[in-house]
Amino acid sequence: MADLMSADGSERSRGQMLLVAVLVLAAAFIVLALVVNSAIFTENLATQDDVAGAEEAIEERAAVEDNLEEILRDANHDEEAHFESQIEDRFSSGVNSYEHLERLPQSYRTQIVDVQYTDSYTPGIRIAQNDHERNFTNIEGETSYVLTEGVSKTRDVVFNFTHIDTGSTVGLLTDDPFEMELDDGDNTVIFEASSDSTDFLGVSFDDDQVAYRIGVDGEHAVCVSEEPSGDNPSEVDLTAGTINGEPCEAFQRLQDTGANFEFGANLEDEYQIEFSDAANVEGSYSMIHLDGSTRDDTFESHPDDGDPYEVDAIYDAYISYTYHTHNVAYETDFRVAPGEVQTDD
Amino acid sequence: MTDDTATDIEPTTPTTSFATASRAVSITLNYILVLAIAALLVSGLMLAGGVFVEDQRERVIENELSVIGHHLAGDLEAVDRMVQAGGGDVERAEIDRSFQGSVTGTSYDITLEENPDRVVLTSTTPEVVVEVQVNVDTDIGHDTGELVDGGDMSVQYDPDEEHLVIIDG
Numbered sequence: 001m002a003d004l005m006s007a008d009g010s011e012r013s014r015g016q017m018l019l020v021a022v023l024v025l026a027a028a029f030i031v032l033a034l035v036v037n038s039a040i041f042t043e044n045l046a047t048q049d050d051v052a053g054a055e056e057a058i059e060e061r062a063a064v065e066d067n068l069e070e071i072l073r074d075a076n077h078d079e080e081a082h083f084e085s086q087i088e089d090r091f092s093s094g095v096n097s098y099e100h101l102e103r104l105p106q107s108y109r110t111q112i113v114d115v116q117y118t119d120s121y122t123p124g125i126r127i128a129q130n131d132h133e134r135n136f137t138n139i140e141g142e143t144s145y146v147l148t149e150g151v152s153k154t155r156d157v158v159f160n161f162t163h164i165d166t167g168s169t170v171g172l173l174t175d176d177p178f179e180m181e182l183d184d185g186d187n188t189v190i191f192e193a194s195s196d197s198t199d200f201l202g203v204s205f206d207d208d209q210v211a212y213r214i215g216v217d218g219e220h221a222v223c224v225s226e227e228p229s230g231d232n233p234s235e236v237d238l239t240a241g242t243i244n245g246e247p248c249e250a251f252q253r254l255q256d257t258g259a260n261f262e263f264g265a266n267l268e269d270e271y272q273i274e275f276s277d278a279a280n281v282e283g284s285y286s287m288i289h290l291d292g293s294t295r296d297d298t299f300e301s302h303p304d305d306g307d308p309y310e311v312d313a314i315y316d317a318y319i320s321y322t323y324h325t326h327n328v329a330y331e332t333d334f335r336v337a338p339g340e341v342q343t344d345d
Numbered sequence: 346m347t348d349d350t351a352t353d354i355e356p357t358t359p360t361t362s363f364a365t366a367s368r369a370v371s372i373t374l375n376y377i378l379v380l381a382i383a384a385l386l387v388s389g390l391m392l393a394g395g396v397f398v399e400d401q402r403e404r405v406i407e408n409e410l411s412v413i414g415h416h417l418a419g420d421l422e423a424v425d426r427m428v429q430a431g432g433g434d435v436e437r438a439e440i441d442r443s444f445q446g447s448v449t450g451t452s453y454d455i456t457l458e459e460n461p462d463r464v465v466l467t468s469t470t471p472e473v474v475v476e477v478q479v480n481v482d483t484d485i486g487h488d489t490g491e492l493v494d495g496g497d498m499s500v501q502y503d504p505d506e507e508h509l510v511i512i513d514g
Contacts, residue, residue, distance in 0.1 A: 020387065328440050332438075
């Protein structure tokens, strides 16, 4: 019979089983080390931020759009530029200058931003008056008249009032508020300015204040503000809904219904713009409209002695925008139309 | 019978303890029993250890795929915001990403599904499936038929199909 046990009684056979078991356990630990390493890497990956550049691409686009709106506004308001080609040249060179100016700071931020004017624009008409001491009558001195008709869109409607006088009937003055009306035959938008607290029912204000009322298809809302003067004019921006840069609740939300007011949003194509009781206010104004025509003897053809005038304008322009970083690429075209109310259309 | 035979037998006193007694013990059987018991214990230990390691591995794979999926979902939503900000005139919007090619030693692939919009990540061995929902306004390109392998990839907007896709980078 084989001697299965050594003479001194040692237990080497059992040691071999333990050796096998230990080897298997060591292999299991190695696999566990791989798993733990993966878990640690996962935790590190989870703490990483999103790719840099995605939000910056959108923010940069918004900043570029704001700056180009100012460039377009300046080009349209340039009194030396009366024709579309001149205005377009000024806008195009403004865009090029802006693009060159922004290259170095962008390179510091490891961004490549390219802004190009696409040579595509929509022509419009700008109606304006620059004389702050003149009333809003036309060049014939009429106090109630149609400025333009057949208009499809209006933007950047800004009044700078230096005087509002309602309640007197001396000369051209009337006791009715100054009124601007947009009317397409079925729908209306009315803007009124008055210094007489009896003009707007339910609204009271002091003698050193004035009231501005917005009416949309018969629903009205009023904002009260300090009375303007030559040294302290009031800037009323109808399309932005602000008075002297501050939001006017009435311009942005009709108090009766709570609906949001968007200037001209309720009008269909081809409406007319009309002034009434235009002698009751003094100051300057400007607006740009798309399509439409003015009647003869309403405006001068260029700025002249402070009389109201109409000139060519760029209603909107199209820009090509490109943004690149190491991980992000964004290319899009967008439209520049400063002061235009965005509707749901 | 003589008395001499009876007088030749001398009484014996015990000289071995119970522990070292080897009467009625088979050495072979002893050896086999020890081996069998040891083998049972070791195999049981190995089985339990293997199950434990495999279970931990699946959990880590699931965690890794979840993290990668959430990063991709964030990129999809970022590209969607770029598309929405462009107002329909976007020609190109993409975010490039680089993840590890395998998770805990196994490869994985990525697809997009809709209803609800989600990113689906599937590992090869073991097969672990992770879904991460995304909230986007742009359509998801779910029917491209392509499986994207893990590693370098790109989240893009396809202006021709007007939908978001993930492709190999």
